[in-house]
Amino acid sequence: MTFAKAELLPPKQLRKQAGTWLKELRAKAGLSQIQLAKILGLKYYTFVSQVENGFGRVPVESMEAWANALGVDSSHFAKHLIQFYEPELHRLLFEVKR
Amino acid sequence: MNVVNFPLGSATEAPDGWRHAELQRLTNACSVYLPSGQASGWELGETDCGDPQFYLLGPAPEQDCILSISRLGRVYVLEDGSGRIILEHDNLLLFAEQAATVLRNKKRAILAQIAAAWCAMREFYEERIEPALAEPVEVISHFASPLGALA
Numbered sequence: 001m002t003f004a005k006a007e008l009l010p011p012k013q014l015r016k017q018a019g020t021w022l023k024e025l026r027a028k029a030g031l032s033q034i035q036l037a038k039i040l041g042l043k044y045y046t047f048v049s050q051v052e053n054g055f056g057r058v059p060v061e062s063m064e065a066w067a068n069a070l071g072v073d074s075s076h077f078a079k080h081l082i083q084f085y086e087p088e089l090h091r092l093l094f095e096v097k098r
Numbered sequence: 099m100n101v102v103n104f105p106l107g108s109a110t111e112a113p114d115g116w117r118h119a120e121l122q123r124l125t126n127a128c129s130v131y132l133p134s135g136q137a138s139g140w141e142l143g144e145t146d147c148g149d150p151q152f153y154l155l156g157p158a159p160e161q162d163c164i165l166s167i168s169r170l171g172r173v174y175v176l177e178d179g180s181g182r183i184i185l186e187h188d189n190l191l192l193f194a195e196q197a198a199t200v201l202r203n204k205k206r207a208i209l210a211q212i213a214a215a216w217c218a219m220r221e222f223y224e225e226r227i228e229p230a231l232a233e234p235v236e237v238i239s240h241f242a243s244p245l246g247a248l249a
Contacts, residue, residue, distance in 0.1 A: 012159075012161045033146045043183060049143070049168075050177070055153040056179050
């Protein structure tokens with residue numbers, strides 16, 4: 001699966017974009033916020049909403065679980081999220097030519 | 099930053115499914131952390147099911163969510179920006195008080211981190227720098243040969 005490149009925006013707006021993207025992935029996977037939270041082992045689904053609304057971030061330690069729950073490749077998922085959460089790190093890792 | 103005004107004594111409905119009284123309590127509990135720069139403001143939102151959420155935001159430019167407060171039915175849930183549940187309560191008054199305590203503790207945690215870093219620096223200074231300064235002849239002789247080579 002290929003994902004569109006994130007634009008360079010302030011951190012808050014990038015997180016909002018990440019949230020929108022995650023919401024789209026969840027919709028494609030046919031899951032509700034409650035169902036996704038259940039798969040992730042969360043007691044409440046409020047954190048899923050927090051992330052999708054662009055306020056929270058998917059923690060690094062649970063990126064693989066999110067990717068698996070959403071049915072996408074975990075490596076591509078993490079790489080794409082870093083583009084939103086840590087754009088400079090993403091640029092250095094994947095865009096700067098050696 | 100969203101600055102939300104809540105007219106006192108107005109109708110019970112407020113933005114995103116919150117009640118004015120609830121928001122007033124939550125903003126009162128959180129607003130003391132704005133002047134110190136610990137928080138830069140708050141925003142409101144809701145879940146897909148329409149449950150209201152209140153997000154306390156950290157300093158700019160990141161403005162990460164420090165705390166998120168949600169109302170699920172009668173229960174208020176307080177989580178941090180990583181989804182860890184800090185507090186669950188069905189009494190808003192007690193919840194707001196405990197949320198304020200969590201914030202105070204967070205401030206203490208930051209101060210403790212600074213103190214720990216300062217102690218580590220101090221230890222490094224006492225262990226490495228002070229002995230070096232106490233033995234000036236040794237230091238001079240240590241630097242003498244490279245300096246001589248540069249001359």
